[in-house]
Amino acid sequence: MSPTITIEPEVPLTDRITAFLPAQGSFEVQHDQEGKTHNWHRHSIDETLFVIDGVLNVFWLQDGEVRRHSCGPNSKLQLPANTVHGSTAGEGGCVYLIAPDAGQTAETTFLPEAKHPAT
Numbered sequence: 001m002s003p004t005i006t007i008e009p010e011v012p013l014t015d016r017i018t019a020f021l022p023a024q025g026s027f028e029v030q031h032d033q034e035g036k037t038h039n040w041h042r043h044s045i046d047e048t049l050f051v052i053d054g055v056l057n058v059f060w061l062q063d064g065e066v067r068r069h070s071c072g073p074n075s076k077l078q079l080p081a082n083t084v085h086g087s088t089a090g091e092g093g094c095v096y097l098i099a100p101d102a103g104q105t106a107e108t109t110f111l112p113e114a115k116h117p118a119t
Contacts, residue, residue: 001080001083002060002062002067002080002083003058003060003062003069003077003078003079003080003083003085004077004078005058005069005071005075005076005077005078006075006076007074007075007076008050008074008075008076009074010073010074013052016050016052016097017097020048020050020097020099021103022099022102022103023102023103024102024103025100025102025103025104026103027097027098027099027100027103028097028098028099029095029096029097029098030094030095030096030097030098031093031094031095032056032087032089032093032094032095032096033089033093034089034090034091034092034093035088035089036088036089036093037086037087037088037089038086038087038088039086039110039111039113039116040061040084040085040086040110040111040115040116040117041084041085041086041108041109041110041111042081042082042083042084042085042108042109042111043079043081043082043083043100043106043107043108043109044081044082044106044107044108044109045081045100045101045102045104045106045107046078046079046080046081046100046101047078047079047081047098047099047100047101047106048076048077048078048079048097048098048099049071049076049077049079049096049097049098049099050074050075050076050077050096050097050099051071051072051073051074051075051076051077051094051095051096052073052095052096052097053073053094053095054072054073054089054090054091054092054093054094054095054096055070055071055072055089055090055091055092055094056070056071056075056077056087056088056089056090056094056096057069057070057071057087057088057089057090058070058071058077058085058086058087059085059086059087059088060079060083060084060085060086061083061084061085061117066117066118070090081101084111084117
């Protein structure tokens with residue numbers, strides 16, 4: 001499976017946060033400074049990201065090829081478990097929500113540099 005990226009309607013932040021809260025558990029609010037890169041990694045469970053402010057440049061491996069997409073405000077990115085991916089914050093940085101499936105704690109595995117896909 002590959003990531004799904006959609007643009008969601010703008011709603012008040014409190015409504016967005018309430019919608020992201022799982023029945024039990026939590027989600028993360030991430031603030032990355034401009035140029036911050038989370039290098040190639042994968043998670044053990046499905047994960048949803050939602051961009052609040054700025055741009056998150058996402059890259060992932062799909063069918064042996066590196067794919068890229070710039071996600072701006074109101075972008076929702078759904079990553080299936082074990083999708084090899086990463087991201088870099090755009091100009092001015094980025095604020096986004098990270099919601100693991102059902103509020104669970106994901107096991108994150110970073111790929112050794114020697115195994116990074118060619119970009």
